[in-house]
Amino acid sequence: MKKVAVVGCGTYMESGYGCPGEWRCLKAAALGEGTFDEPSTVVSFVTCECPGRAVVPNLGMAAKLSEMKPDKIYFSTCLTKGQPACPYFTPEELAKIVQDKTGVQVTLGTHDYH
C-alpha cells in the first residue's frame, strides 16, 4: 500500500466553503478513488497557509517526525480547483517547487466528490 501525504488549501478549508478537510481526501485515499490508483495510507496531512511558504518545510517536518517519507504527495482538490483560485501560485507552480525540494512526485487533486 502506498504511503501518501496530502496538502490542503488552508484558506479554503477554514472559510466554510464546504470542506474543512474532514473526509473527502481521506475517503478517496482509503478506497483508491478519485486520483488515487490504489487504496493508500495517508501518513501526513499538511495544511497550506497563505502565502504558502511553509508547505515544503512542513512536509519535511511531518516526514521527519513520523519517520515515514511519502511515496507520493497529493494536492487536495480544493487546493487544485477551489475558487476563488490561489492568488499566490498555480497548483502546477507549487507542485514543481514541492517536487524539486522533496524529490517526491506530486499529483494534482484528490477526489471528485461533491
Ligand code: SF4
Ligand atoms: S497560499 Fe494559496 S493554496 Fe495556500 S492557503 Fe493560501 S490560497 Fe490556499
